[in-house]
Amino acid sequence: xxxxxxxxxxxxxAGVRDLLAGRYGREALRASVDSGVCVDRGLWRELGGAxxxxxxxxxxxxxxxxxxAEAVIVFEEAGxxxxxxxxxxxxLAAGVVPGAASGTAxxxxxxLGGGLVSYLGEADAVLGAPGLPAGSPVRSADPLTxxxxxxxxxxxxSYTAEGAVLTAALQVxxxxxxxxxxxxxxxxxxxxxxxxxxxQAVKHLCAQMLVRAEVARTAVYAAAVASAxxxxxxxxxxxxxxxxxxxxxxxxxxxxxxxxxxxxxxxxWEADVHLHLKRAWVRAEQWRTATEAEELLAAELLGSAP
Amino acid sequence: xxxxxxxxxxxxxxxxRAWLGKVLxxxxxxxxxDDWPGRRAYDLGWQRRLxxxxxxxxxxxxxxxxxxxxxxxxxxxxxxxxxAGAPYVGANFVGLLHAGPTIxxxxxxxxxxxxxxxxxxxxxxxxxxxxxxxxxxxLASLRTRAVRDGDAxxxxxxxxxxxxxxxxxxxxxxxxxxxEAPKHRGISWLAMPMDAPGVTVRPLRTLxxxxxxxxxxxxxxxxPVANRVGAENDGWRVTMVTLSFERGTAFVGEVVACRRTLGxxxxxxxxxxxxxxxxxxxxxxxxxxxxxxxWRLTQWNVSESERSGGVPGIGGSVFKLAxxxxxxxxxEVAAQVLGPLSLSLEEEWxxxxxxxxxxxxxxxxxxxxxxxxxERILGLPKGR
Ligand SMILES: Cc1cc2nc3c(=O)[nH]c(=O)nc-3n(C[C@H](O)[C@H](O)[C@H](O)COP(=O)(O)OP(=O)(O)OC[C@H]3O[C@@H](n4cnc5c(N)ncnc54)[C@H](O)[C@@H]3O)c2cc1C
Numbered sequence: 001x002x003x004x005x006x007x008x009x010x011x012x013x014a015g016v017r018d019l020l021a022g023r024y025g026r027e028a029l030r031a032s033v034d035s036g037v038c039v040d041r042g043l044w045r046e047l048g049g050a051x052x053x054x055x056x057x058x059x060x061x062x063x064x065x066x067x068x069a070e071a072v073i074v075f076e077e078a079g080x081x082x083x084x085x086x087x088x089x090x091x092l093a094a095g096v097v098p099g100a101a102s103g104t105a106x107x108x109x110x111x112l113g114g115g116l117v118s119y120l121g122e123a124d125a126v127l128g129a130p131g132l133p134a135g136s137p138v139r140s141a142d143p144l145t146x147x148x149x150x151x152x153x154x155x156x157x158s159y160t161a162e163g164a165v166l167t168a169a170l171q172v173x174x175x176x177x178x179x180x181x182x183x184x185x186x187x188x189x190x191x192x193x194x195x196x197x198x199x200q201a202v203k204h205l206c207a208q209m210l211v212r213a214e215v216a217r218t219a220v221y222a223a224a225v226a227s228a229x230x231x232x233x234x235x236x237x238x239x240x241x242x243x244x245x246x247x248x249x250x251x252x253x254x255x256x257x258x259x260x261x262x263x264x265x266x267x268x269w270e271a272d273v274h275l276h277l278k279r280a281w282v283r284a285e286q287w288r289t290a291t292e293a294e295e296l297l298a299a300e301l302l303g304s305a306p
Numbered sequence: 307x308x309x310x311x312x313x314x315x316x317x318x319x320x321x322x323r324a325w326l327g328k329v330l331x332x333x334x335x336x337x338x339x340d341d342w343p344g345r346r347a348y349d350l351g352w353q354r355r356l357x358x359x360x361x362x363x364x365x366x367x368x369x370x371x372x373x374x375x376x377x378x379x380x381x382x383x384x385x386x387x388x389x390a391g392a393p394y395v396g397a398n399f400v401g402l403l404h405a406g407p408t409i410x411x412x413x414x415x416x417x418x419x420x421x422x423x424x425x426x427x428x429x430x431x432x433x434x435x436x437x438x439x440x441x442x443x444x445l446a447s448l449r450t451r452a453v454r455d456g457d458a459x460x461x462x463x464x465x466x467x468x469x470x471x472x473x474x475x476x477x478x479x480x481x482x483x484x485x486e487a488p489k490h491r492g493i494s495w496l497a498m499p500m501d502a503p504g505v506t507v508r509p510l511r512t513l514x515x516x517x518x519x520x521x522x523x524x525x526x527x528x529x530p531v532a533n534r535v536g537a538e539n540d541g542w543r544v545t546m547v548t549l550s551f552e553r554g555t556a557f558v559g560e561v562v563a564c565r566r567t568l569g570x571x572x573x574x575x576x577x578x579x580x581x582x583x584x585x586x587x588x589x590x591x592x593x594x595x596x597x598x599x600x601w602r603l604t605q606w607n608v609s610e611s612e613r614s615g616g617v618p619g620i621g622g623s624v625f626k627l628a629x630x631x632x633x634x635x636x637x638e639v640a641a642q643v644l645g646p647l648s649l650s651l652e653e654e655w656x657x658x659x660x661x662x663x664x665x666x667x668x669x670x671x672x673x674x675x676x677x678x679x680x681e682r683i684l685g686l687p688k689g690r
Contacts, residue, residue, distance in 0.1 A: 001315065001378050002308050003602075003609040009307065069307050183684050198687040200673075203680035210679055211627050218606045219599035225309050242595030291588065298591030302572045302581070 003222070005073070012066075013073050019050055020081040026272070029082055033275065038144045039085040039106055039122040048103015052078075052087075053094045061095055068162070068224040072169040076217075079173025079251075082275055084144035086119045088166045088286075089127050092159050097125045110153030111163055111286045118282065120148040129154035142278035161227065163287040165240045168220045168247035171283050174276050175213040175250035178258035181273060182206055185262055202261055209254045216250035219243040238300040241293040248290060251280035309605065311382070318375075319382050325359055326390040336393055339516035339657070346431060346473040349396035353428030362426040363406075370410040371423040377612045381605065384559035389566065395559075397470050401425040401432035403556040405478040408495075408548045413535050421476070421497060433474035435465040435498070435522055436545070442467075443674050445480070446489045446542060450524060452481035452496070458528040459483070459496065461504075464521060467668075471507045471520040474500050478548065479529075484539050493541035495548075497533040504528075514660035515651070552669050554611075554622025557629055558604050564636055565597045567658075575643045589639050596632050600625070620682050623675045630665035630672060637662045 005013070023043055032038060047053065055071050057063020071091070078087055089109035090100050099105030108119045109127035117126070120135050135148030156163070183206055186197030196202050223243035255277035259266035266273050284290065311319070333352075337344030356362045365380035366372020395402055406425045409417055424430040441448040450463025461481055468477070477498045484492030500507070504527035509517040536544040572590055575581040603625055611618050637659035641648035648656055666672045680686045 001311050001381075001605065001609065002612070003605045004613055005307055179684075183686065186686055195687050197680075198689045200677070200689060203686050203689075204673070204676040206684055206686060207627070207676035207679035210684060211624050214621075214624050215596075215599050215603055215628050218603045219595075221307055222309065222599075222602035222605070225307050238595070239598060242598050245592065245595050246599055293595070294588035294591040296591070297595045298572070298587045301568060301590060301594040302576060304569055 003225070009070060009073055012070055013077060016050075016052075016074050016077040017080075019046075020077055020083065024081050024083055029272070029275070032084065033143050036143070038146060039119065041106075044085065044090075044106060045103045048101065053091045053103055054101035055091070055094075057095045057101055062101060063094065068165065068228045069221065071166060072220055072224040075166050075169035076173040076176075076220075079170035080177040082144075082174065082177070082272070082279060084279075086123065087170070088163050091166060092163060093125070093127050097127065099124065109156050109159070109163070110150075111156055111159075111167075112147075112282075113285065113289070115149055115151070115153070116147050117150050117153065118145050118147055120150070121146055126154060127159065128156055140282075142275070142282050144275065145279065145282045160287055161237050161240050164244040165220065165223050165227070167283050167286050168216070168223070168240075168244045171244075171247035171251035171280060172213065172217045172220050174280055175209070175216060175247070175254040178251075178254040178273060178276050179206065179209040179213055182209060182254075182258040182261040185265075189263075196261070205257045205261060209257050212246075212250040212253060216243070216246040219246045238297055241288060241296045241300075244288045245290055245293040245297070248280070248284040252277065252284060255280050311378070315376075315378060315382060318379055319386060322361065322383060322386050323390070325361075326386060326392060329355065329359075330390055330392060333393070336396070339514070339518065342397075342470075342473050342517065346397045346470075349393065349398055350428040350431070352393040352396075353398050353402075353426075357427045362428075363402075363422070366406070366410050366422070366426070369415070370406075370418045371426050372410070377608045381558070381608050385562050388559045388562035391566065394563075397431045397473055398425070398428070399556070400434050400470065400474075400478065401430065401476075404548050404551040405432040405434065405476070405497075407551045407555075408478070408544060409497075409535055411547055412495075412544050416532075417497075417535060430475040431470060431473055432476045432478060433468050433470045433500070434548075435468050435471075435477040435479040437467050438464060439466050443671055445545070446493065448480055448482060448493065450479075450481050451485065452483050452494065452529075454483075454531070455528075457531050459494075459531060459534075461496075461498070461524045461527040461529060464523045466521050467510070467519045468507075468522045469519045469668075471500070471522050472509055472517065476500060477522070480541055480545060483541075487539060490542045492539055493545070494538050495535045495541040495544040496529050497535065498527065498529050502527050502529065512661075513663065514657055549670065550618050550620070550622055553626045553675075554607065554618025556669070557626065558608075560633070561597055561600050561604060561629065564633060565594070565601070567636065567640070567655075568594050568597065571640055571643050571655075578643070578645075580643055580645070586639070586642050589635075589642075593632065593636055593639060596628075597636075600629055600632060603628070620678060623670075623678045624683075626669065627672055627675045627679070633665050634662045 051064040054063040055066050059065040086108040090107040093100035093107035097107050100107045105124040106122050107125045108123040133150045135150040138147045138149050140147040186202050187195050189196050220243040223239040226239050258273045265271055336348050363372035364375040364383055365377050368374040409421050438448050452459035452461045479496045479498040482492050483494040504525040506523040508521045510519055607621055640655040
């Protein structure tokens with residue numbers, strides 16, 4: 001057992017981080033918020049070219065041939081950059097929907113409950129559905145996740161486990177990013193003649209953010225590695241449920257704590273933290289909610305052990 | 307990132323499992339917390355059996371009496387023994403899990419030869435004399451004084467909350483050897499025999515009703531200078547090594563035990579009808595997920611220390627923070643499963659609930675762990 005990233009995995013992370021810093025840094029993020037253009041087709045194709053969507057397709061099918069662990073690392077970086085668009089659905093559609101693998105198609109999925117679907121207006125296809133359904137737009141809490149109400153969805157249950165673990169990876173990236181933002185602000189902002197980060201009340205908020213993010217991060221990595229190595233499908237899916245549960249909580253709670261550390265500035269449209277919080281809310285409703293995850297874990301717990 | 311065990315590790319697991327399957331059924335129950343001498347004998351007996359079967363000091367260096375196994379094998383050992391419900395390390399906690407590893411890392415060849423084999427063979431029990439009435443979280447402000455007299459230190463002062471002091475043979479003791487130096491600089495780490503003249507142990511009753519810890523009074527106790535581990539006045543650095551073992555590895559096996567308890571809780575709840583309460587059921591499900599994640603965090607930390615080959619990092623504080631709170635939550639849920647029976651001290655989970663209250667205090671409080679995480683991992687400024 002060597003549960004540490006390999007050299008290749010570290011390089012992969014660094015590569016994706018560089019790519020996203022160059023192509024979707026803070027200015028690009030704010031520009032998309034201002035313009036309301038969530039899915040930049042050019043960037044989508046670039047991501048496709050870099051193997052973002054075809055990462056797990058076998059090389060014989062034109063993919064990169066990597067596994068869920070690598071995908072999780074890549075998605076963590078996308079979460080950190082707050083990259084918008086139906087990333088998970090398009091990734092899952094690679095090899096299924098033409099153009100998904102290369103990033104020439106934008107594919108969404110019925111991964112939200114309540115008759116809502118995200119990015120319908122931007123999408124070329126919906127995972128598992130024959131065509132694009134008609135929907136009526138709903139004003140979305142997250143400025144970069146447009147929502148539509150649709151009458152009925154297509155079944156995505158065969159994708160739920162992978163969708164959940166990849167979404168959890170996005171959440172972890174966001175949780176680590178809001179931790180970074182909080183720590184930076186706490187070190188710079190001065191009140192009472194010293195950086196606010198010297199005050200224990202602030203320090204402890206930050207420490208707790210790290211604990212949440214680290215526990216969630218290992219849970220997500222382990223879920224990816226364990227389910228790829230087929231450690232028993234039930235164990236795999238309960239591990240994924242736990243990963244999603246903990247990652248959702250880490251992303252939402254870290255964004256809230258980050259907002260608190262930023263004080264009044266945190267409540268402004270100007271600060272990025274609300275964007276992280278709102279996206280974390282969206283993702284918490286996707287693929288597997290906390291209630292579903294807890295019920296699945298409870299059932300597994302009861303059935304486990306003698 | 308690889309969670310698969312090697313062929314060798316799997317064989318090790320299988321052998322251990324078979325051995326546990328053979329020896330555990332014939333083992334009597336551990337004596338009650340009122341009977342510390344009984345517990346000492348029981349815990350040492352179990353340690354002796356482990357030693358004889360070749361399972362003691364697995365990951366300790368060979369020249370420290372250990373078997374030089376990988377940390378992963380040690381992890382498998384912890385996982386399998388807890389899973390099988392083998393006895394808790396009990397009175398051997400300090401010796402095996404932090405005094406021993408500290409001596410293995412910092413002691414001289416002579417010190418290792420003197421103190422480590424008896425720990426592994428289940429012959430000697432250690433306790434930890436760090437805290438003092440006025441030096442708990444602010445450990446470096448300790449005042450117990452050691453004055454050099456020839457080849458001995460003469461020690462005067464007192465220690466408190468010393469677990470297992472009543473039944474211990476040795477104490478890892480922190481003393482002030484230089485009263486003039488800044489507080490972190492004048493401390494030394496000593497091995498003190500508990501039967502030395504001038505040592506008085508006065509048991510303290512815990513809120514759980516037991517006497518697992520005590521006050522220790524030291525009145526001109528003579529301890530050979532040769533019993534000092536590390537250089538004189540360099541004891542704070544040695545203490546950091548001890549604390550990193552204590553926070554980083556000492557609670558690892560318990561995570562598995564908590565998962566076992568969760569399974570028992572679920573079955574009890576099913577039998578008494580409380581499983582139908584969705585809020586309770588989901589709390590159990592969540593905890594199952596959390597303890598699973600904590601086990602993975604442990605594997606992560608072990609892999610990390612295996613790569614860097616040494617003392618566990620300050621990541622141990624992250625683990626300790628998450629674990630101590632999850633453990634308390636576990637027994638809060640246990641009380642819900644028990645209902646009014648949770649008021650009965652005859653229920654094991656009631657005692658566990660009481661003792662879980664110490665987890666956010668002992669081995670450094672949660673507040674202190676958060677300070678460590680914030681200042682040393684996140685780099686936030688020290689408060690004035
Ligand atoms: C069951 C048990 C077993 C123990 N066994 C041993 C043992 O074997 N050997 C040994 O040496 N010690 C032992 N201890 C002692 C333990 O290490 C101390 O209790 C612990 O370090 C806290 O110190 P204290 O009790 O003096 O609390 P204090 O330091 O007085 O703290 C009281 C409260 O104030 C908070 N506080 C203190 N300083 C700060 C700060 N800077 N910032 C924020 N909050 C702060 C604490 O978090 C706590 O909530 C044991 C304790 C328990 C409960």
